[in-house]
Amino acid sequence: MKRQLILEDGTVFLGEGFGSDKENIGEVVFNTGMTGYQEILSDPSYCGQIVTLTYPLIGNYGINRDDFETISPFIHGFVVKEYCDYPSNWRNEYSIDEYFKMKNIPGISGIDTRKLTRIIRMYGTLKGAICSADANPEEVIAKLNKTELQTNQVETVSTKTAYPSPGRGHRVVLVDYGMKHGILRELNKRNCDIVVVPHTITAEEVLQLKPDGIMLSNGPGDPKDVPEAIEMIKGILGKIPLFGICLGHQLFALASGANTEKMKFGHRGSNHPVKELSTGKVDITSQNHGYTVTAESINHTDLEITHVALNDGTVEGLKHKTAPAFTVQYHPEASPGPEDANGLFDQFLEMIEANKKEGVL
Numbered sequence: 542m543k544r545q546l547i548l549e550d551g552t553v554f555l556g557e558g559f560g561s562d563k564e565n566i567g568e569v570v571f572n573t574g575m576t577g578y579q580e581i582l583s584d585p586s587y588c589g590q591i592v593t594l595t596y597p598l599i600g601n602y603g604i605n606r607d608d609f610e611t612i613s614p615f616i617h618g619f620v621v622k623e624y625c626d627y628p629s630n631w632r633n634e635y636s637i638d639e640y641f642k643m644k645n646i647p648g649i650s651g652i653d654t655r656k657l658t659r660i661i662r663m664y665g666t667l668k669g670a671i672c673s674a675d676a677n678p679e680e681v682i683a684k685l686n687k688t689e690l691q692t693n694q695v696e697t698v699s700t701k702t703a704y705p706s707p708g709r710g711h712r713v714v715l716v717d718y719g720m721k722h723g724i725l726r727e728l729n730k731r732n733c734d735i736v737v738v739p740h741t742i743t744a745e746e747v748l749q750l751k752p753d754g755i756m757l758s759n760g761p762g763d764p765k766d767v768p769e770a771i772e773m774i775k776g777i778l779g780k781i782p783l784f785g786i787c788l789g790h791q792l793f794a795l796a797s798g799a800n801t802e803k804m805k806f807g808h809r810g811s812n813h814p815v816k817e818l819s820t821g822k823v824d825i826t827s828q829n830h831g832y833t834v835t836a837e838s839i840n841h842t843d844l845e846i847t848h849v850a851l852n853d854g855t856v857e858g859l860k861h862k863t864a865p866a867f868t869v870q871y872h873p874e875a876s877p878g879p880e881d882a883n884g885l886f887d888q889f890l891e892m893i894e895a896n897k898k899e900g901v902l
């Protein structure tokens with residue numbers, strides 16, 4: 542079935558539909574990862590976005606039971622060059638087409654994704670619609686120009702109630718702003734006694750759980766749209782060791798008095814080099830973000846930049862000068878992508894242990 546991808550700048554692409562035949566609007570972003578489409582389509586940080594993949598062949602290993610990053614995806618659409626309807630892999634359970642039909646997500650194939658990516662790089666991320674082939678482009682463009690994109694994505698994706706993921710190790714409160722399962726897997730692997738909590742949790746409620754540490758998860762949207770989270774972080778900063786990833790990193794920066802800004806087209810892919818300033822060590826990292834912490838805004842805070850992106854020099858890691866707290870813009874849990882930065886979870890646990898010892902003395 543023919544379908545269209547229409548962008549707010551007036552570009553119209555004609556392609557073949559797969560998945561749901563629903564019409565969807567979203568912010569069109571590109572991801573340069575060569576594998577890992579299942580983790581990408583199920584990462585809640587893409588809530589409200591239409592993702593195009595620059596790797597040209599998508600779907601060849603299907604969808605399996607084990608690689609999801611959330612139970613139900615929040616992505617608004619998938620745009621690919623060549624779609625494979627006959628996946629071949631021993632773990633394969635569904636084709637993307639079958640899976641997207643179940644989850645009511647539209648996909649479009651046969652698109653020149655290289656051209657689309659160049660448009661996004663020139664223009665910046667822009668609004669787009671996946672719609673039927675007989676939709677009138679002018680009407681769709683007018684609608685795109687009128688439509689305000691969602692700003693309550695964290696509320697949409699965060700858990701509504703707290704739940705435990707018990708272990709015998711350190712008690713970690715994991716705030717779910719749109720948490721990827723990869724973060725939970727890493728903490729489980731290290732035997733943490735985890736309580737996953739909603740984004741609305743207050744500082745008092747966090748402290749009542751008597752945690753040894755707090756983790757701020759990744760999540761969708763603009764960090765400035767989650768003021769309750771910024772307040773909570775201000776209330777616990779310095780009281781318990783803190784580790785934040787991606788949106789968690791941005792929220793930590795805002796709570797510490799720094800600023801964030803929207804990037805032109807963001808970082809989304811599995812091979813972003815990041816340098817640790819204290820050692821000069823470079824990690825290849827998995828990334829997915831459209832906002833960044835403004836480097837100059839750090840000067841007036843108690844924060845220190847620990848990591849920078851080698852591609853564009855943007856802030857990739859922060860630590861507090863006095864409180865036990867550090868955060869990264871990239872994804873040490875990978876899923877998908879390289880595991881170079883996985884040791885940051887161990888650093889978090891070492892920080893918890895050091896903090897406990899200090900408490901005893």
Ligand SMILES: NC(=O)CC[C@H](N)C(=O)O
Nearest residue numbers: 759760762787788831832
């Ligand atoms: N993966 C994330 O947590 C993304 C953070 C934020 N939504 C951004 O786009 O920058």
